[in-house]
Amino acid sequence: MKTAKSLLSLAVVATLGLTACEQASQPEASQAAAPASGEPTLAAVQELVRGNGTEPASLDPHKTEGVPESHLIRDLLEGLVNQDGDGNIVPGVAESWETEDNQTFVFKLREDARWSNGDPVTAEDFVYSFKRAVDPATAGPYSWYLEMTGMKNAAQIIAGEMPADELGVKALDAQTLQIELELPLPYFIQMSAHTTLKPVHRATVEAHGDKWTQPANFVGNGAYKMSEWVVNEKIVMERNDQYWDNADTTIDKVTFLPIENQVTDMNRFLAGEVDLTYEMANEHFDRIKKDQPESLKVTPYLCSYYYGFNTKKPPFDDVRVRQALSYAIDRDAVANFIVGKGEYPAYNFAHQKVAGLQVDTPEYATLSQEERNARAMALLKEAGFDESHPLEFTLLYNTSENHKKVAIAIASMWKQTLGVEASLENQEWKTFLDNRRNGNYDVTRAGWCGDYNEASTFLSLMQSNNGNNDQFYYSDAYDSFMEQAMRATSDAERSDLYRQAEAQLAADMPLAPIYHYVNARLVNPKVGGYPMNNAEDKLYTKDLYILE
Amino acid sequence: MFKFILKRSLEAIPTLLVLITITFFMMRFAPGSPFSSERSLPPEVLANIEAKYGLDKPVHEQYFSYLGGLLQGDLGPSFKYKDYTVNELVAQALPVSAKIGLFAFAFTVVMGVSVGTIAALKQNTWIDYSIMSTAMAGVVMPSFVLAPTLVYIFSIQLKWLPAGGWNGGQLRFIILPMLGMSLLYVASFARIMRGSMIEVMNSNFIRTAKAKGLPFRHIVLKHALRPAMLPVVSYMGPAFVGIITGSVVIETIFGLPGLGRLFVNGALNRDYSLVLGLTILIGSFTILFNAIVDIVYAFIDPKIRY
Numbered sequence: 001m002k003t004a005k006s007l008l009s010l011a012v013v014a015t016l017g018l019t020a021c022e023q024a025s026q027p028e029a030s031q032a033a034a035p036a037s038g039e040p041t042l043a044a045v046q047e048l049v050r051g052n053g054t055e056p057a058s059l060d061p062h063k064t065e066g067v068p069e070s071h072l073i074r075d076l077l078e079g080l081v082n083q084d085g086d087g088n089i090v091p092g093v094a095e096s097w098e099t100e101d102n103q104t105f106v107f108k109l110r111e112d113a114r115w116s117n118g119d120p121v122t123a124e125d126f127v128y129s130f131k132r133a134v135d136p137a138t139a140g141p142y143s144w145y146l147e148m149t150g151m152k153n154a155a156q157i158i159a160g161e162m163p164a165d166e167l168g169v170k171a172l173d174a175q176t177l178q179i180e181l182e183l184p185l186p187y188f189i190q191m192s193a194h195t196t197l198k199p200v201h202r203a204t205v206e207a208h209g210d211k212w213t214q215p216a217n218f219v220g221n222g223a224y225k226m227s228e229w230v231v232n233e234k235i236v237m238e239r240n241d242q243y244w245d246n247a248d249t250t251i252d253k254v255t256f257l258p259i260e261n262q263v264t265d266m267n268r269f270l271a272g273e274v275d276l277t278y279e280m281a282n283e284h285f286d287r288i289k290k291d292q293p294e295s296l297k298v299t300p301y302l303c304s305y306y307y308g309f310n311t312k313k314p315p316f317d318d319v320r321v322r323q324a325l326s327y328a329i330d331r332d333a334v335a336n337f338i339v340g341k342g343e344y345p346a347y348n349f350a351h352q353k354v355a356g357l358q359v360d361t362p363e364y365a366t367l368s369q370e371e372r373n374a375r376a377m378a379l380l381k382e383a384g385f386d387e388s389h390p391l392e393f394t395l396l397y398n399t400s401e402n403h404k405k406v407a408i409a410i411a412s413m414w415k416q417t418l419g420v421e422a423s424l425e426n427q428e429w430k431t432f433l434d435n436r437r438n439g440n441y442d443v444t445r446a447g448w449c450g451d452y453n454e455a456s457t458f459l460s461l462m463q464s465n466n467g468n469n470d471q472f473y474y475s476d477a478y479d480s481f482m483e484q485a486m487r488a489t490s491d492a493e494r495s496d497l498y499r500q501a502e503a504q505l506a507a508d509m510p511l512a513p514i515y516h517y518v519n520a521r522l523v524n525p526k527v528g529g530y531p532m533n534n535a536e537d538k539l540y541t542k543d544l545y546i547l548e
Numbered sequence: 549m550f551k552f553i554l555k556r557s558l559e560a561i562p563t564l565l566v567l568i569t570i571t572f573f574m575m576r577f578a579p580g581s582p583f584s585s586e587r588s589l590p591p592e593v594l595a596n597i598e599a600k601y602g603l604d605k606p607v608h609e610q611y612f613s614y615l616g617g618l619l620q621g622d623l624g625p626s627f628k629y630k631d632y633t634v635n636e637l638v639a640q641a642l643p644v645s646a647k648i649g650l651f652a653f654a655f656t657v658v659m660g661v662s663v664g665t666i667a668a669l670k671q672n673t674w675i676d677y678s679i680m681s682t683a684m685a686g687v688v689m690p691s692f693v694l695a696p697t698l699v700y701i702f703s704i705q706l707k708w709l710p711a712g713g714w715n716g717g718q719l720r721f722i723i724l725p726m727l728g729m730s731l732l733y734v735a736s737f738a739r740i741m742r743g744s745m746i747e748v749m750n751s752n753f754i755r756t757a758k759a760k761g762l763p764f765r766h767i768v769l770k771h772a773l774r775p776a777m778l779p780v781v782s783y784m785g786p787a788f789v790g791i792i793t794g795s796v797v798i799e800t801i802f803g804l805p806g807l808g809r810l811f812v813n814g815a816l817n818r819d820y821s822l823v824l825g826l827t828i829l830i831g832s833f834t835i836l837f838n839a840i841v842d843i844v845y846a847f848i849d850p851k852i853r854y
Binding site: 058137138147158230231261263264268271430435447448 | 713
């Protein structure tokens with residue numbers, strides 16, 4: 001009898017678990033979230049509080065560029081496609097799409113998609129929104145993203161050479177949207193999950209201008225609608241009952257807090273006021289891991305941490321100097337002991353968790369650190385630097401405890417193995433950016449995060465014509481690999497070109513990759529459905545739920 | 549008195565103008581722009597944004613058009629918070645800072661004056677020593693140490709009070725930030741009050757009062773307190789402005805939507821109009837409260853008449 005009873009309760013647990021999984025379509029995560037004993041039932045109160053880093057610059061998807069804004073807009077507005085917990089593309093407003101040549105895409109929109117005021121979401125809404133995104137009058141800081149997708153005429157419209165109406169986007173009927181690109185782009189669908197490609201409600205925008213994002217005016221098509229916005233305190237959203245998938249949404253109310261300070265974020269989590277922090281301070285990681293491992297979630301995060309060399313400035317125009325400095329960095333020590341949240345030691349630029357990326361480990365990475373150091377010493381000597389004539393330069397970084405620790409560690413590695421004198425200089429963010437961009441540096445700290453889950457989001461950075469190539473790296477071979485990759489007709493061909501491009505970077509070493517990021521945050525163990533494999537951290541509140 | 553107020557108001561105008569001018573040009577000459585970010589903007593995108601905010605015009609033209617707007621009470625659009633104008637941001641943040649500031653200020657003055665008076669009257673006893681050493685600790689303890697300590701004790705361990713948030717300014721959300729903000733000033737007020745009270749108690753007119761056989765309570769409250777308050781009052785003006793506007797650390801730690809955070813984020817983001825707007829506001833406050841202090845002086849110091 002006892003066995004039968006426990007079998008029964010096991011079955012109940014399993015069923016309930018499955019129901020929860022289906023609701024949130026996150027099987028692994030929800031099982032992990034379910035308590036080991038007792039029955040996982042949903043809590044009566046489904047309200048979530050999320051730390052969100054900082055006050056958003058705007059809630060207009062065509063005027064934003066930051067991560068906190070994206071987190072908010074993801075819940076308020078829905079684009080053509082969404083991502084699931086593993087970063088796969090899943091239908092959003094578009095229920096299906098097709099393309100024959102990767103250049104013309106036809107999206108079929110679902111008929112039950114509604115704005116929060118009850119209006120249907122139509123193809124015309126997307127046409128209006130995309131045109132608005134590139135219109136110079138909108139002055140969107142991310143309008144270039146549409147240019148990057150190669151949407152027809154986007155570049156000319158942004159430059160003011162063509163009217164916005166010429167954009168390659170058309171409503172074939174109310175439910176059918178056609179997008180034309182200048183060139184075939186196999187990963188256009190991945191790119192279309194981006195915030196800049198979210199729709200806005202035309203009548204609302206036209207009626208209220210810049211004020212359309214105020215809670216009283218806001219009309220959205222996401223799973224949530226805004227109910228309160230206090231600048232620098234909170235943004236509160238409530239379930240949008242017009243949302244097409246409202247029946248599968250569990251959380252009723254979500255509050256986003258713009259908490260800038262990581263320790264404050266953690267304290268408010270510990271006081272039970274926040275369910276999900278934005279990040280996690282390095283210095284508290286070990287303690288939390290020991291005290292409450294069940295609250296800690298560490299996931300890969302598509303950002304790379306690296307040191308860039310000013311390749312225009314002697315002696316960093318000498319590849320041997322760059323290689324020597326790069327080889328002498330003990331990445332394992334930095335990743336494991338300096339940052340230590342599970343970051344991946346890096347030898348390639350693109351984050352290793354980028355979907356479908358297959359690159360070679362550079363040859364130097366296969367050596368032991370002692371062998372790398374020996375090689376670094378030889379290279380530096382060849383370049384004309386030794387004890388009597390040591391290499392001296394300034395290492396620039398933006399003011400932050402973490403960057404400082406990494407800089408101190410690496411400078412001492414250089415000093416010990418190579419006798420190099422690197423003096424450290426930290427600058428406030430905007431000053432730092434200005435100097436880096438203008439080449440007023442020797443070696444600089446840098447980081448880069450992917451806009452979409454495809455290697456070009458990283459690798460295009462080092463093309464000679466890229467405005468963010470702050471290393472002023474110029475290589476005909478590299479440029480050519482990247483241009484060919486744009487035109488590659490198969491995934492295999494493109495992947496091979498990326499492999500060659502990374503190999504070229506490892507040889508020329510315009511930058512020294514140091515580590516690939518993870519995203520560590522505190523998550524209330526009662527929150528289920530947390531995605532453990534979405535490397536872009538695209539977290540949809542509608543996919544989460546709160547257990548008893 | 550009216551003449552005095554008029555004179556002070558007229559004096560304020562050139563002071564503010566100088567302040568505006570210096571801030572305007574210092575912001576423009578700071579490296580970086582409101583629109584520089586990790587991803588550099590393509591030149592044509594940047595040009596569109598600059599045109600929208602009028603940054604494509606020559607600097608002197610921007611300056612005069614800003615002054616023109618200012619005369620009509622328009623502080624311009626925020627460059628960072630694109631969905632708001634500076635007027636709207638200030639209108640949201642000022643009441644928060646004012647409320648928490650008034651609480652902290654009232655607490656500071658009452659506590660500082662009473663504790664300082666007690667220490668003075670019990671001069672060189674253990675009461676005096678313990679009050680003054682606590683005050684010394686208060687002065688040297690930075691708020692970024694004090695506030696998290698308060699949070700650790702009262703929010704995380706005891707769970708009595710919230711660790712942050714504002715919630716329309718409910719009392720339980722105010723207590724910890726108020727303590728975090730005022731303890732430093734309480735300490736300063738107590739030290740000033742003690743020194744001044746000791747001096748007054750040793751003066752001739754108090755000796756006369758004692759000789760007349762007046763009760764001690766009467767001497768302290770009726771005769772000593774008023775003159776002893778003078779240095780405290782002159783410190784009140786800057787302390788009040790400091791509490792209301794300079795509480796960046798406390799606002800950050802407790803997530804309060806006040807002026808301090810706007811100011812710092814404005815400066816970090818090179819939000820020219822927001823920083824200018826707040827500078828003008830804080831400048832006006834400083835001038836205003838210094839004037840109020842002067843007026844209050846006239847009431848409590850018989851030697852001063854305007």
